[in-house]
Amino acid sequence: MDISVFDTIKNIDDLPTLPSVAMEVIGLSRSAEVSINKVSECIYKDPPLATKVLRVANSAFYRRGATEVDTLHRAILMMGLNEIINITTSVSVLSILPPKGSEGETLRKAFWDHCIATGLIARHIDKKLGMRSMGREFVGGLLHDIGKIILDEYFHKEYMEAHAFSIDVDCPMYEAELEVLGTTHMEIGHFLAQKWDLPGYIADITLYHHQPGEAQYKDITALISISDLLAKAKEFSCGGDRLSFVLTDQPAWHMLKQMGYPVHMIDIERFTFEIEDIGKEVNNYISTFSEPGAEGFVHE
Amino acid sequence: MSELRTSAGTAQMTDDNFRLLRDFIYEHSGIYFSDTKKAQLENRLMLRLRANNLTDYDKYYYMLKYDPQASKEMRSLFDSVTTNETSFFRSPPQIQAFQEKALPELMNNRENIGEKTLRLWSAGCSTGDEPYTMAIIVKELLQERLSEWDVKIFASDISEKALRSARSATYNEYTLRSVPPEIKKKYFVPDGSQYKINDEIRMLVELQYLNFNDSKRVRLMRGFDAIFCRNVLIYFDDTAKKRFVSQLYDNLNPGGYLFIGHSESLHNISRAFKLVHFPGALGYKKE
Numbered sequence: 326m327d328i329s330v331f332d333t334i335k336n337i338d339d340l341p342t343l344p345s346v347a348m349e350v351i352g353l354s355r356s357a358e359v360s361i362n363k364v365s366e367c368i369y370k371d372p373p374l375a376t377k378v379l380r381v382a383n384s385a386f387y388r389r390g391a392t393e394v395d396t397l398h399r400a401i402l403m404m405g406l407n408e409i410i411n412i413t414t415s416v417s418v419l420s421i422l423p424p425k426g427s428e429g430e431t432l433r434k435a436f437w438d439h440c441i442a443t444g445l446i447a448r449h450i451d452k453k454l455g456m457r458s459m460g461r462e463f464v465g466g467l468l469h470d471i472g473k474i475i476l477d478e479y480f481h482k483e484y485m486e487a488h489a490f491s492i493d494v495d496c497p498m499y500e501a502e503l504e505v506l507g508t509t510h511m512e513i514g515h516f517l518a519q520k521w522d523l524p525g526y527i528a529d530i531t532l533y534h535h536q537p538g539e540a541q542y543k544d545i546t547a548l549i550s551i552s553d554l555l556a557k558a559k560e561f562s563c564g565g566d567r568l569s570f571v572l573t574d575q576p577a578w579h580m581l582k583q584m585g586y587p588v589h590m591i592d593i594e595r596f597t598f599e600i601e602d603i604g605k606e607v608n609n610y611i612s613t614f615s616e617p618g619a620e621g622f623v624h625e
Numbered sequence: 626m627s628e629l630r631t632s633a634g635t636a637q638m639t640d641d642n643f644r645l646l647r648d649f650i651y652e653h654s655g656i657y658f659s660d661t662k663k664a665q666l667e668n669r670l671m672l673r674l675r676a677n678n679l680t681d682y683d684k685y686y687y688m689l690k691y692d693p694q695a696s697k698e699m700r701s702l703f704d705s706v707t708t709n710e711t712s713f714f715r716s717p718p719q720i721q722a723f724q725e726k727a728l729p730e731l732m733n734n735r736e737n738i739g740e741k742t743l744r745l746w747s748a749g750c751s752t753g754d755e756p757y758t759m760a761i762i763v764k765e766l767l768q769e770r771l772s773e774w775d776v777k778i779f780a781s782d783i784s785e786k787a788l789r790s791a792r793s794a795t796y797n798e799y800t801l802r803s804v805p806p807e808i809k810k811k812y813f814v815p816d817g818s819q820y821k822i823n824d825e826i827r828m829l830v831e832l833q834y835l836n837f838n839d840s841k842r843v844r845l846m847r848g849f850d851a852i853f854c855r856n857v858l859i860y861f862d863d864t865a866k867k868r869f870v871s872q873l874y875d876n877l878n879p880g881g882y883l884f885i886g887h888s889e890s891l892h893n894i895s896r897a898f899k900l901v902h903f904p905g906a907l908g909y910k911k912e
Contacts, residue, residue: 554902555902557904558902558903558904558905559905560718560904560905567725567904568902568904569722569726569901569902569903569904570901570902571899571900571901571902571910572900572902573899573900574899592890592892593892593900594657594890594891594892594900594907595651595657595890595892597902597907598657598659598888598890599657599659601659601660601661602659602660602661604661605660605661
């Protein structure tokens with residue numbers, strides 16, 4: 326290849342863009358003057374987005390109380406500002422890169438299933454360790470492999486080759502990507518996170534989930550790194566990576582331990598068995614986003 | 626069947642019942658029932674409710690927890706929650722982990738030190754499905770090179786009846802339901818309505834009577850590269866379990882693997898092993 330895949334992707338004009346309102350909301354989350362009113366007013370500027378955020382807020386996955394929340398204002402009061410910002414981010418990304426691609430649908434769905442499973446596992450571990458990531462762990466899990474989705478979208482044929490290579494040679498996906506495409510999903514994901522001006526922790530997670538020691542946001546990157554492995558161990562896999570590993574030998578595990586999180590309290594066997602039930606949650610989560618009549622699932 | 630139904634026949638296991646019983650069983654046996662297996666647990670425990678003439682799962686849980694006779698009931702409970710049936714290629718993810726990851730690694734290590742020997746142990750082999758499955762996997766991996774290797778698969782059980790059946794190496798269609806057709810063709814010889822394992826595979830397996838309480842003899846089982854001891858530990862109390870697992874650790878070569886039941890855990894039993902996550906299954910490694 327004369328021009329590298331990374332350069333080609335950087336120069337693609339019609340790379341998906343986040344809805345401007347979503348970018349504005351993420352921007353607000355960084356500002357000192359963030360308020361309930363500002364965030365809800367901002368989301369309402371994009372009515373289809375607002376509808377979707379409300380629908381997700383009312384889904385079994387997020388819903389807190391018995392009564393349905395019918396305004397964003399109420400949703401924020403119930404769930405907190407952070408969670409609504411997280412939902413807005415997830416909804417926006419999933420609607421521009423939907424789980425069903427035109428080609429290679431099964432693999433595309435497997436990529437997303439893996440991402441959602443990673444987010445859900447991260448949520449469980451976050452709770453067990455009392456990390457208080459405030460929902461960022463779910464968004465982080467959801468977006469950690471966004472680079473794979475982009476590679477699959479723009480270099481589908483080559484990406485399938487990399488996938489086959491990873492299975493044949495029994496190597497991690499990123500090694501197969503380097504071999505076949507000369508770039509990795511981490512590099513592409515990081516580029517996209519920056520282009521979309523996503524929060525710094527997401528950019529960190531996309532780039533360093535396989536080397537959490539390099540990250541600036543160490544806690545959450547280590548958390549996603551572990552969750553990613555466990556999702557693969559339970560075969561919520563992006564395909565390719567059929568790994569064996571010792572969890573307690575992982576750099577991410579040592580990092581969490583050093584940061585004082587009670588990792589030694591986790592019954593790893595039992596937790597691994599519990600993850601079996603996450604399969605059901607993954608499907609629930611996907612269906613939340615793909616209910617009939619949900620608009621906005623078009624490629625832009 | 627209606628005349629056989631006692632009041633337990635209509636008992637419903639609530640989600641709370643399920644969680645309490647699941648945790649109780651895990652704590653005492655190391656066997657975990659995930660949410661998706663609620664119906665399975667409910668079915669199994671229905672029989673225990675009937676046997677004890679109880680009308681609901683609340684009462685059963687309290688009996689287990691507070692009744693002085695509970696230890697007797699626990700034995701029956703664990704019996705009913707472990708599938709006593711055994712079959713070829715049982716728990717595919719574990720078999721696959723052994724076949725694709727553990728075994729190639731073990732053989733590589735052996736070859737690197739120029740010692741082409743392999744010792745496997747099916748501890749609690751029942752009617753022989755497990756050790757013969759292991760033998761088939763080894764043959765599949767080595768193919769023609771099998772003759773260059775010194776391979777022995779020890780298979781032990783406490784039941785003479787099971788061992789007799791294992792020696793006959795003859796199985797019905799149902800036991801072979803998870804066997805891939807090409808494997809069946811290669812290694813099984815039709816024998817009336819049944820199938821007999823071929824001689825090459827049979828020769829790899831050495832069956833013997835062994836009582837795990839006979840610590841002198843268990844100690845003699847040395848130098849194994851992998852031990853399968855699935856759904857056996859539930860029959861021991863905690864102290865015996867700890868002693869036995871530490872013995873199994875000693876029975877393994879450095880770098881060797883122990884596989885226990887698919888949803889069994891050694892969490893409260895041993896810290897000596899490294900817990901390895903294989904795709905879809907767990908294994909315990911001696912370093």
